[in-house]
Amino acid sequence: MGRFFSAVLLCVVFGGLAGCATTGSNPKDPYEKFNRTMFSVNEGLDTVAKPIAQGYNAVVPMPLRVVIGNFFGNLGDVWISVNNFLQGNIEKGFSDIGRVLINTTVGFCGIFDFASEMGLEKHSEDFGQTLGKWGVEPGPYFFWPAIGPRTARDTLGWVVDMRADPLYDMRDVAARNALRGTRMVEGRARLLQAESVLDAAAFDKYEYIRDLYLRSREAAIKDED
């Protein structure tokens, strides 16, 4: 799925979206019409994903959810470390390596996050942020079904993130898919809390998410998050 998807995305983003180009009035969202369509496609997909996430929260007890969250968090720390080094955050990069070493061994393959308790903070970095730190402009805003909001820069970043994902090279396809599936459900379940707040706060959900996303990416690149 990865390779095909990447190719399609790259074509769409850098082919200029010739077919969908609209005379958008908003300079930060020139493809608003296209994006709003994709947003409603995503809402449609979510009618399946959301109940699964709610079921996950209802069936899986809290301690187990913590263990699952920690496990995937540990998987992500390797790439977070690389991105910290690429951004020149040497101290944070080493701290992330320390996290992986501690949590993978003492923390039983990452299911316990002892590193956080020892004061090695969990970070959040991705390749889109690294590109941003290097001075790459965000480019136009997009909303992708199943992926969510991404600027052109962050879409490219996401493709690289996917390639760098430890699960990408897993030979055992069944196990890989099971892990990916669980991670997706866990990720969606995480958003359930924020969703009720969003519903209360937003006048137009599409617009609110877009503005929040664009601002939060700026903050994340400057490490103000």
Added chain:
Amino acid sequence: MKSIFLKFALPFFLLLPSAPLLAQEMPDALVKRVTEEVLEIARQDKAIQSGDMKKIIELVDTKVLPHFNFDHMTALAVGRDWNKTTPEQKKSLITQFRLLLVRTYANSLTAYRDQNLRYRPLKMQPEDIETLVRVEILQPGSKPILLSYSLEKQDNGWKVFDVAVAGVSLVSNYRDTFANEIRANGIEGLIKMLAGKNKQLETRQK
């Protein structure tokens, strides 16, 4: 006898000059006290746990809101157009925006009440009249969510005038939406839009 008097009285006298300073709670202590108080109630109250929105809003109204400066918040959200509004319009805008923020706060309280919090140390000079109080919501497997409260010093204590989540101000996130509405339908249009949203939320979450 004299020495006993000194032992007990001296510390008391030494404390006196600092008494007016003690009267005003430090901003980080204020945020922590109010947050813990509200969470304690939210975690124990049966009606709140079953999702009784009216009760939660009541709690937010009495415990949290006195520490917010809504005039300042509304002005921040409206932005440049604030200077063009009449006093009556300002009053309506503040009332409606306040209602919206109360609902938002009540919803986040319900959603995150079981999460663990961590209070970050305050970085502030004694003469500062504005400061940032940082609280983190801990969550397994990912970076803590950072809440930053901007507070300003007033005669009746420190007041919150902005709240940022992960570096993004929830108040200024409205700025573009509000500016667009004002451009299309004027200040009255914005008041109507806010009132409509509040009405919709009220009927949806009894």
